[in-house]
Amino acid sequence: MNPPPLPSKQPSLCANNFVFEPMPHPGNPIRALEDLLKYPGRIVHELHQTRAAILATWLLIFGIAGVAIYGVVIGAQLGGAQMWIAPAKLGLGMLLSVLICLPSLYIFTCLGGIDTQLRSVCGALFAAVCLSSILLIGFAPVAWIFSQSTDSIVFMGALHLLFWIIGIRFGLRLIDAMGRFLGATSRGHLRIWSVIFVLVCFQMTTTLRPIIAPSKTFLPTEKKFFLANWFETMNGTNEKKVK
Amino acid sequence: MIKHLKTLLHGEVDARFLEKPNVRWFIGYCIAIVFGSSVYGATIGLWRAPLQSVFTAIKFPLLIFLTCICNGAVNGMLAQVLGSGLSFRQTAFAILMSFAVASLILGGFSPITLFILYNAPQLASEHAIIGHSVMLLAHVCVIAFAGVMANRRLFGLLRKMKGRDATARAVLFSWLAGNLFLGAQLAWNLRPFIGAPQLAVQFLRDDSLRGNFYEAVWRAFRHLFL
Numbered sequence: 001m002n003p004p005p006l007p008s009k010q011p012s013l014c015a016n017n018f019v020f021e022p023m024p025h026p027g028n029p030i031r032a033l034e035d036l037l038k039y040p041g042r043i044v045h046e047l048h049q050t051r052a053a054i055l056a057t058w059l060l061i062f063g064i065a066g067v068a069i070y071g072v073v074i075g076a077q078l079g080g081a082q083m084w085i086a087p088a089k090l091g092l093g094m095l096l097s098v099l100i101c102l103p104s105l106y107i108f109t110c111l112g113g114i115d116t117q118l119r120s121v122c123g124a125l126f127a128a129v130c131l132s133s134i135l136l137i138g139f140a141p142v143a144w145i146f147s148q149s150t151d152s153i154v155f156m157g158a159l160h161l162l163f164w165i166i167g168i169r170f171g172l173r174l175i176d177a178m179g180r181f182l183g184a185t186s187r188g189h190l191r192i193w194s195v196i197f198v199l200v201c202f203q204m205t206t207t208l209r210p211i212i213a214p215s216k217t218f219l220p221t222e223k224k225f226f227l228a229n230w231f232e233t234m235n236g237t238n239e240k241k242v243k
Numbered sequence: 244m245i246k247h248l249k250t251l252l253h254g255e256v257d258a259r260f261l262e263k264p265n266v267r268w269f270i271g272y273c274i275a276i277v278f279g280s281s282v283y284g285a286t287i288g289l290w291r292a293p294l295q296s297v298f299t300a301i302k303f304p305l306l307i308f309l310t311c312i313c314n315g316a317v318n319g320m321l322a323q324v325l326g327s328g329l330s331f332r333q334t335a336f337a338i339l340m341s342f343a344v345a346s347l348i349l350g351g352f353s354p355i356t357l358f359i360l361y362n363a364p365q366l367a368s369e370h371a372i373i374g375h376s377v378m379l380l381a382h383v384c385v386i387a388f389a390g391v392m393a394n395r396r397l398f399g400l401l402r403k404m405k406g407r408d409a410t411a412r413a414v415l416f417s418w419l420a421g422n423l424f425l426g427a428q429l430a431w432n433l434r435p436f437i438g439a440p441q442l443a444v445q446f447l448r449d450d451s452l453r454g455n456f457y458e459a460v461w462r463a464f465r466h467l468f469l
Contacts, residue, residue, distance in 0.1 A: 037323035131324070138317030142425050145313060149432060150455045170324045 047123035056123035066133025077147035113185030132167030279346030291438030345393035431456035
């Protein structure tokens, strides 16, 4: 199978530290992780080649594994069954968020004037999620120290959210870089999509709640929007319901 | 090694030093941190009691090493995603170097804080609270100065490495934010350092792992203003 055509007009190199160049070791998944951190432009470039599917699969696997590892740290606050419930919910939530937002990302890339294939878009999204997961693993020791020092669900929830936002901020830069690499005429569409993705992820934490707090059931019995859930948690209403 | 530490304090370290970090320097930085921060830590606790002085001399370097270890992974990752090109080992070296500079400065200040301590009202006197406040203020000023100087040296090194101010600033800011955020919590867990006059001398408080620094600040804020 021939590789998909590269855009005729290549963007300037080094914009925002992204250098779009071939990966020196395209078959090595561990090197791919290193490139994701140090030279994300290489990943964006590789995702537009024939071997993109293999790389994208690895990125998705690493992304889910990374989130699950961080989930263990979240579950460690309460221990017991939460040690497997939290990683399972986080892994599942991440996968569902990706699946929900993938079609809209493809539509938004088209709206932005990008002529690309679905697998390249998939790869870019998996890479973004993978990068945020790796950063979450980096934050895991910090989160663990706080989780052992406090019983406050609100504080820990806010802390985990802060770490995730930092991680996904870097992840979404990759989507933006993909837009630049493929010669997007407008980057506004991808930014709008980024906001949608973040909102979907926020809602996913409420759909699969509770992730930090204890619960009698695996999934909630009541439907809620994430803002309502957050406000209720802050006011202590949810805690009273559990008791 | 002493020559290298002097170069660090001068801020004349060549960018090449981070390209090939060696074990000798690593050990040298650790010794500088242990020596400088222990001596200074001893002067912090001495106002309360000699035993508190020993405890703080142990805990101060422990705080620095725990912050470096726990933030090591995320600092390395942030340096890479922000485009500094530094590896995990180089990141650890650079941060350890800045802590070594801060510790050396603190060590140098310890005779001065000891002098302030000598002149401060004693614990048994009726003006003990003034002594506590003066010591607290002096330590905050000295530690802040050491921190600012160490980070200036670190910024200079990052700028030499990368050649771009914006990248160096972003990396430094991200490291600072992470280290301050975790360092404050670890300091809370490892309290007391000075030792409140009305509480017993202890290595760690009985409730050292209960609550966190930010909740305590929030409670204090609410108590004062809300």
